[in-house]
Amino acid sequence: MKIIAVIPARYASTRFPAKLMQDLGGKTVILRTYEASVATNLFDDVFVVTDSDLIFDEIVSNDGKAIMSIKEHESGSDRIAEAIADLDVDIVVNVQGDEPFTEAEPLAQVLSVFKNDPDKKVDLASLMREITNEDEINNPNNVKVVVDQSQFALYFSRSVIPYPREKNVGVRYFQHIGIYAFRKQALLDFYRLPMKSLEASEKLEQLRYLEFGKRIKMVETTHVGIGIDTAEDLEKARMMLRDI
Numbered sequence: 001m002k003i004i005a006v007i008p009a010r011y012a013s014t015r016f017p018a019k020l021m022q023d024l025g026g027k028t029v030i031l032r033t034y035e036a037s038v039a040t041n042l043f044d045d046v047f048v049v050t051d052s053d054l055i056f057d058e059i060v061s062n063d064g065k066a067i068m069s070i071k072e073h074e075s076g077s078d079r080i081a082e083a084i085a086d087l088d089v090d091i092v093v094n095v096q097g098d099e100p101f102t103e104a105e106p107l108a109q110v111l112s113v114f115k116n117d118p119d120k121k122v123d124l125a126s127l128m129r130e131i132t133n134e135d136e137i138n139n140p141n142n143v144k145v146v147v148d149q150s151q152f153a154l155y156f157s158r159s160v161i162p163y164p165r166e167k168n169v170g171v172r173y174f175q176h177i178g179i180y181a182f183r184k185q186a187l188l189d190f191y192r193l194p195m196k197s198l199e200a201s202e203k204l205e206q207l208r209y210l211e212f213g214k215r216i217k218m219v220e221t222t223h224v225g226i227g228i229d230t231a232e233d234l235e236k237a238r239m240m241l242r243d244i
Contacts, residue, residue, distance in 0.1 A: 001090040003111060004045045005037045006083060008076040009097040011052035015229050020097050021054060022234055025241040029228055030055055032100035034064050040104035042111060043093070049083040074195070075205040077182075081191035084184060090114075092187060094180040098228040100237065106223040110181040113217045123186040123214040126153075126206070127177035127221045136175065143176040143204060145218060153216040156204050176206075177223060186214055 009030050013019050020030040027035075030048065037046045048059045048066040059066040067083045076094060084092055091114050095102055106127055113125035128145050136142055140158040147153055155161060156176055164171065190208060199207040209216060228234050 001114065002044050002088060003042065003091045003093065004047065004084070004087070004089050005043045005093045005095050005107075006080045007033060007037065007046070007048045007095045007097045008079045009048050009050040009052070009055050010079075011050070011055055016231060016234075019228055019234070021058065022228075024100055024234065024237055028058055029100050029234075029237075030097055031058055031062055031064070033095065033097055033102055034059055034062075036100060036102040037095050038064075040102070040107055042104060042107055044089075046095075047083065048097070049079055051079075077180075077187060077190050077205050077208075080182075081187040085188060085191075087184075089184055092182045092184060094178075094182070096178060096225065096227060099225050100228070101226045101240070103223075106177070106179055106221055106225075107181075109219045109221055109223075110179055113219060114181065114183070117217075120183070121215060122217045123183055124206075124209060124216045125181045126216060126218055127179050127223060128174040128218045129177055129221055129223065131173050131175045137173045143178075145174050145176045147174070147218050151218050151220075153206075153210065153218050155210065156202070156206050158202055158204070174218075174220070177221060177225060179223075179225070180206075189214070 009020050021028050024032055034048055050056050051069045056066045056068055069079055110125040113122055131137055137160055143156055143158060144161050145153055145156045146161050162171055193212050196211045198211055228237055
């Protein structure tokens, strides 16, 4: 299998504009994410796909590989699908552009799904971690997922799922960790399919895959990503880098 990583990188960000071009220990956030992804040694190639000349030039001028988006896109999957349409590739891993401390282990976990799927029953793979704190469970910013007995996703929601009408029945709650690996065809299909009501309501692109019958295999992990969504997150990241 030919496996690549793609890092979708928008310059604009609602919560923290231009966050990917912020300085983090002498390098930009997006460059550190790109270099961390390459350093995992899991991929045949790594690309940043962006709508920004600044981000494109930042990667290319540092000997990296970048692709300019041709169109405006609603989601990361759309942006990636456009970029990989003409590439010879089997599996595509979506690495978040704002995670400069990207590590090999969680990425290897999602890739292992496809290495153990000779019949190609899996369209996507992603990660989930158990959460037990009530505030985490109730927080709509934490996307929850429920799975079947084979660990295929049944539904994702910002709401509490399953709803705890009965207590003490052994229900476990899982937070979705937004690391994805896709078969190329699943991405191309997503790109051609319209947004339906579930995705529009929850603002969760993974629901489009489920609404159109794609199978998402979930892998349980203890991994917690370190993303940069705010200026405070950036300061924490700078402190972490000084401690490394």
